Amino acid sequence: MGKLIKRDQVDVLIGSVHSGVAMAMAKAAKDSNTLLIVPNAGADAITGPMCAQNIFRSSFTNWQPAYAMGEVAAKKGHKNAITITWKYAAGTESVKGFKEAFEKNGGKVVKELDLPFPGVEFQALLTEIAAAKPDAVYTFFAGGGAVKFVKDYAAAGLNKTIPLYGAGFLTDGTLEAQGAAAQGLMTTLHYADGLDTPRDKSFRLAYAKAHKLQPDVYAVQGYDAAQILAIGLAATQGDPSKKAEFAAAVEKAKIDSPRGPFTMSKAHNPVQDIYLRKVEGNVNKSAGVAVKALADPARGCKL
Template sequence: MTTSTSRRKVLTSSAALVGAASSTLLIPAQSQAQTGKIRVGLMLPYSGAFAPLGVAIENGVRMAINEQGGKLGGREIEWFKVDDESDPSKGIENANKLVQRDKVDVLIGTVHSGVQMGIQRVARDSGVLSLIPNAGVHAATRSLCAPNVFRTSFSNSQPTLALGQTMVNKGHKKAVWITWKYAAGDEAFEGFKESYTKAGGTIIKELGLPFPNVEFQALLTEIAALKPDAVACFFAGPSGAKFMKDFAAAGLKGKIALYGSGFLTEGVLQAAGPAADGVMTTLHYSDSLDTPRNKKFRLEYAKTFKMQPDVYAVQGYDTGLLLIQGANAVKGDLSKKPDLYKAMQGAVIDSPRGKWTMSKTHNPIQDMYLRVVENGENKVIGVAAKALADPGTGCKMG
């Protein structure tokens, strides 16, 4: 019975395959590739501390595509979502849910650099088009770069690559660096060290504490004793607000200038209060960027989502714009990979942050703005670095 049943199954399957092959012959390959919907997977944090960032990125992606009639290269879209929980240990498993189970054509994610490393592995193994709307981990566009992986945000050292010359120009030639001891902190320090020493500055001490520890007091006491001209740092989120408040409470505000990667003051100015006043940062965006493009974007986003956009919303929006340019270039046929990648690598993105282009290693070449906190706002006071590119060290596209 088992043999007979198996034989029937084989014959039935064979007939089905022949039928499928026959019907395929009747449809030209080009039109077949464009039938059905483009499957877009979103792998973002929808729970935990990073959930607001995931929502802002998704809002931005959808807004960009909705402005084009909700289609990519003339094709409808089917959306798939996975909460990555900001958990690196689930990165590969969650990425595979979208790639193997849902068979997505495009994977958009994520925020957390540790989770991104899992996505990167799946993207490189499967060849699925992968767009990074935030995670700045260097390997993604350096040693583990791939033709099918594009980042629309920044590398972790890009904002701090713009800090050094600015600080020296303002007469701050002796600095202390402080951050968490983890990958993003190390990579942010790489950018600061390179730019500051190149500009003639001296780093008199490098201080660190375990992530996500926020007991800053002992290190602030050490900074006070060292008497540097300035402190440069990498902290983000509520921890950044606490650092600025503790810095002020330790009596350092007004005596020692405080600088940081722009994430220090993103989304936390209300929490930091007056302690943030006068803090200078460098980043590829600011809410207060006074351009018609940014004002239009902010107005439309606020109308659509009943909330104010931030840098994460802009990065999501630009991810959508990049995907649109690629899909339009191949008329929705994402199987035309060489043409798709060529269009995306050559794209000029007309972004709320200002126009930017894609480097050969698929990381944005973009302006970094110098911002100062005034009256609860990151006010742009100039361009700290024009068309700044990540070096893409160790990238071999192959």
């Protein structure tokens, strides 16, 4: 990072996927006033206490899909829930978001279970869930951990008695490996398969032609990072040193995304619809909008 900023004097940084890396990038960008666009990492702090005029995000905060699922679970009539995740920032923030909405809408999180990242020994925790018999379970896992958790949850027979809900990364990029165990699972995220809008259809077609595979949420976020950059550069005649003008243009723009149009909050995080998705085969099919135009509270942002 130091080399890119000091030696190469780059105008713009784009990255990253991992929240820990993105936090370090955000600090370096803030200290040097370098433009930064985060295309994935969901760490709440990037557009919370770390917010800055020159820092933007095209994806989500960990709070957003989790808060939406808390509302969904409460509206489905569930009164008590257990949460389970890895003991790391993304999992902790996700559980907090779910708990905030679930309890605000009359539910109660009766137990918060976690295990060290990236552990996948779930058996003891699943036994605890089975004994407690909650109305619902909320989880944040991704990648290989998500595959094993969903399979173990089904193997324990819990999917037949206790509904499992999750942030969308539980079933994004993991469905083929999860197979039958994932069928019917409901998750929340800012993108879904089968949105059936002209904008999304044209994006998916163009992406498939160019890359010979179907786009996912990561492709959409990358595309929109480029859209944010284009909006800012158009407003400043290509001069990225005009940070105030760049920020003003992005803040007032309505970004025409494949996920649906979104705006940018004052803290520079998308104000966006969060979709409820249901696993059908190998797709996360849209089951409608869970929460419309959800803005992260940007706690700690001093812009």
